[in-house]
Ligand code: C2E
């Protein structure tokens with residue numbers, strides 16, 4: 420494997436960072452689409468609306484808004500009843516349904532009454548929602564959502580036009596068609612961008628994982644170590660009570676925790692036996708080297724990676740390295756990754772040691788609660804053990820020669 424220099428690695432990271440990945444892109448898309456549908460309904464004074472997104476040959480119900488049904492649900496709620504309206508998740512992209520027809524032909528359809536569609540049309544109205552909810556659909560305006568290349572991204576559907584005073588009007592004013600079309604195009608662009616963002620995010624994670632593997636420069640099992648310990652860190656954080664986005668953040672940031680091992684010579688890193696004091700002192704520098712490689716970035720993820728690289732060998736009792744920080748003065752993410760890292764080191768084979776059985780590893784960790792590790796996090800690790808063990812099974816190394824507990 421090629422062994423890139425510290426400076427080359429730094430450069431690559433800075434370039435990646437310039438891409439400016441927005442990790443929250445998908446969640447923002449959902450609220451953006453919600454807003455686009457809401458605006459389309461506000462302009463046309465539509466009582467209800469649906470935004471379908473195409474995936475392969477299906478149209479998925481991405482956003483559904485219905486003022487009347489929302490009011491009825493709230494009223495039922497207040498009376499302690501629940502209204503159960505079966506939700507369909509998708510319909511085929513085919514001409515026999517209204518949305519399917521608009522998706523296939525890319526035509527705008529504006530009809531006065533869903534229950535009076537002429538028999539010679541390819542499409543018919545599916546009244547299952549009305550029957551389940553007691554809602555009465557009448558006027559409908561459907562427009563295709565097309566991307567820059569005119570390919571279908573989804574369908575925007577508006578239901579039951581009203582006038583200023585809230586009284587029903589049929590059909591939708593034809594002058595609204597252009598406006599709704601333009602809102603639909605905006606939604607299409609947002610969706611296309613989010614898909615590209617997801618692709619970019621996946622390739623970004625793939626790249627930093629590969630850089631981390633190159634830096635640790637052991638063998639193929641290093642990849643599994645990185646997958647496991649980043650996911651263990653996430654499970655500990657989840658169990659500790661963190662929200663999903665912060666959990667995802669530590670999972671990604673933990674990937675780079677040992678990147679500083681690139682600066683440690685092979686003769687030490689790959690040494691089959693115990694390190695001498697000098698060698699161990701050299702080894703400890705991987706925390707500082709890692710922080711140097713990751714430092715000075717504008718990316719939130721890399722800033723967290725830097726913090727983790729620097730603090731994942733600190734100990735709760737202050738006897739760790741490089742700074743000898745103790746207890747809460749060690750950043751919580753460093754404490755979490757320390758625990759995930761040692762659990763994986765104990766339960767895996769290393770060039771210098773065999774793997775311990777899980778029970779023995781847990782015993783060692785429990786004995787080190789309050790000395791090496793934050794006791795609250797040891798509790799979180801033990802509580803999340805079933806999930807941690809399934810991660811261990813999913814990313815297991817090729818050879819698992821465990822020794823018996825001594
Ligand atoms: P690593 O192999 O990823 O181990 C990470 C941490 O797991 C270690 O940090 C240590 O806290 C814990 N750990 C690993 N094996 C054991 C064990 O058998 N018993 C206990 N109680 N804890 C264990 P540490 O010690 O600061 O080491 C950092 C890195 O230095 C290690 O990362 C490894 O790459 C290297 N290293 C440490 N000791 C040796 C050794 O004796 N020989 C060689 N070749 N490398 C070593």
Ligand code: SIN
Nearest residue numbers: 628645646649670671
């Ligand atoms: C990986 O193990 O593929 C990276 C961990 C992550 O998904 O953040």
Ligand code: SIN
Nearest residue numbers: 747749750751752795
């Ligand atoms: C945090 O959640 O950021 C701090 C909590 C702790 O230090 O235990």
Ligand code: SIN
Nearest residue numbers: 761783787790791792
């Ligand atoms: C270590 O060897 O530092 C990890 C176990 C312990 O804290 O006693």
Ligand code: FE
Nearest residue numbers: 676677731732
């Ligand atoms: Fe380390």
